[in-house]
Amino acid sequence: MPNVVYIGGFQCxxxxxxxxxxxxxxxxxxxxxxxxxxxxxxxxxxxxxxxxEIAGVFAKMPQKLSSLP
Structure with missing residues (x-):
């Protein structure tokens, strides 16, 4: 958008x-x-x-079993 000035991080x-x-x-x-x-x-x-598609991509990545809830 041409009328936007990025001021990123001001809410961080x-x-x-x-x-x-x-x-x-x-x-x-x-x-x-x-x-x-x-x-x-x-x-x-x-x-x-x-x-x-998102689930398929994550399924192809190396996995670690988690005991986190």
Missing amino acids: KPARPLPAELEEFVQSAGQHGVIIMTLGTHVNALPKDVTE
Whole structure:
């Protein structure tokens, strides 16, 4: 949009440490790391084919079993 001035970060708060159990999970992920994907309230608006495509991509990635809720 031509009439928008980006002022990114003005709403951001300083980072805080992860909760202990989440930090342990992230550190145990090894060389593959972790991916966090959020869709917020838009998750219900995704078409089924898009949802299946996202699930298919994640299914092909290296997995780590989680005991997190």
